[in-house]
Amino acid sequence: MSVDAETGAEAQVDDVAARLVAGSREALEEAWARWSGLVHTLAVRSLGNHHDAEDVTQQVFVAAWRGRHTLDPARGSVPGWLVGITRHKIADLHAQRARQARDAEAAARESLPDTHAPPPEERLAARLLLADALDRLGEPRASAIRLALVDELTHEEVAQRLGLPLGTVKSHIRRGLTTLRRHLEEVTDDHA
Structure with a gap:
């Protein structure tokens, strides 16, 4: 590609970005036409399922439209921005799959009789203790x-x-879990 053609292509991408940020639905349609294949390919490679990849592709462009104000052409290109959104949507789907697998596993465990489960009053005491510890946070x-x-x-x-x-949420969760662990260890030591 010649320097002039490359500069022209960059100008077209910048134009799509500017119009998208301004709320142009035509710019969204143009972005879909130009980069939905890229988004879909990334999703298929990560998820291994065309149906899920189609869902993610649609979610990416809905998120792009809703979050168009976050697009900053000075920080990166439209395709790069879309790839970032795609990675987040793929990660969300992987997390959802993991939660569903854990839930299914937990349901399977619950259907089997558990001879090692604590009595109901101990489970209630543990829940109350945890609720109190959370309230103290x-x-x-x-x-x-x-x-x-x-x-x-x-x-x-x-x-x-x-x-x-x-970042604030991650810090709250990390520090809160540390405080909870410390509090629960103190209570357990007091009752041991």
Whole structure:
């Protein structure tokens, strides 16, 4: 490709980016026409399933439209931005699959009689102890941990739900789990 052709192609990508940020549906359609194949290929390679890859491709372009204000042509190209969104959507689907596998495994375990399960009053005591320990953490740390562990949301989903930056949510969860562990160890040592 000649220098002039390369410069022209870059100008076209920059034009699509500017129009997309401005809210042009035609720019979204053009982005779909130009880069949906790239997104789909990445999804198929990672997920190994064409149906899931089609869903991810659609989710990527919906997310791109909704998050068009985050596109900054000075920081990267439209295809690079779409690849980043694709990676997040693929990771979300992998996490969802892992949760479903854990849930299925847990359901299978629950259907078998468990001779080692603690009595109901011990399970209740453990839940109350955990609830008290979570309450002591304060907000928003307790909510972040509940959403991540109980509701099994990803860190990104927790950040969106709480309206906090992703790094802050990760810190709250990490520090909160450390504090919970320490508190539960103290209580266990006191009752041993």
